Amino acid sequence: GQQVMQIPQYQHVQEGEDFTTYCNSSTTLSNIQWYKQRPGGHPVFLIQLVKSGEVKKQKRLTFQFGEAKKNSSLHITATQTTDVGTYFCAGTLVNDYKLSFGAGTTVTVRA
């Protein structure tokens, strides 16, 4: 079945630094979504990417969808303590509708 892999599993970041988390699929995706789950909370939808090579920005967050629509990345600049949480990517296959989630990247921030 489809597998969505995320790396790294854990990311310890110094406040103010940048980091990137990566998402890879074994098959071509129709779209990819990113979610953030704060400690003790539930996944909250951040963004969706649909087009090959698409890049979207939300303030300090930059999301990218690969040209082959098999990978994606989330880059956060100038990390803040509010960025703490687990970031999940989730993709759907062409002509499918259910999301397949990666295992998430759990981010901690050193002040």
Add this chain to the structure above:
Amino acid sequence: EAGVTQFPSHSVIEKGQTVTLRCDPISGHDNLYWYRRVMGKEIKFLLHFVKESKQDESGMPNNRFLAERTGGTYSTLKVQPAELEDSGVYFCASSPGRFIYGYTFGSGTRLTVV
């Protein structure tokens, strides 16, 4: 608008007992999904309703799990009898359409089977 509501938020039951989880999606959202996250692993798909119909239940672990969505409104997920490996956080999510909408997740039910 009200979000996706799940209850109970926590449930601790003994192995062999029955537990029923409930999800109230956002009003008007035809699509309702159940997912489960076990001990820091990925969020795994369980099943998908479109209105009252089960569209896909390929992720249901076994026949101890039964989901219903009578009338196409709220949904229940019953585990009977519960086993230790059923422990985890059960999330419900809803969306207004297929393919291109982000899901709105509920706060989840943390199930612990002892």
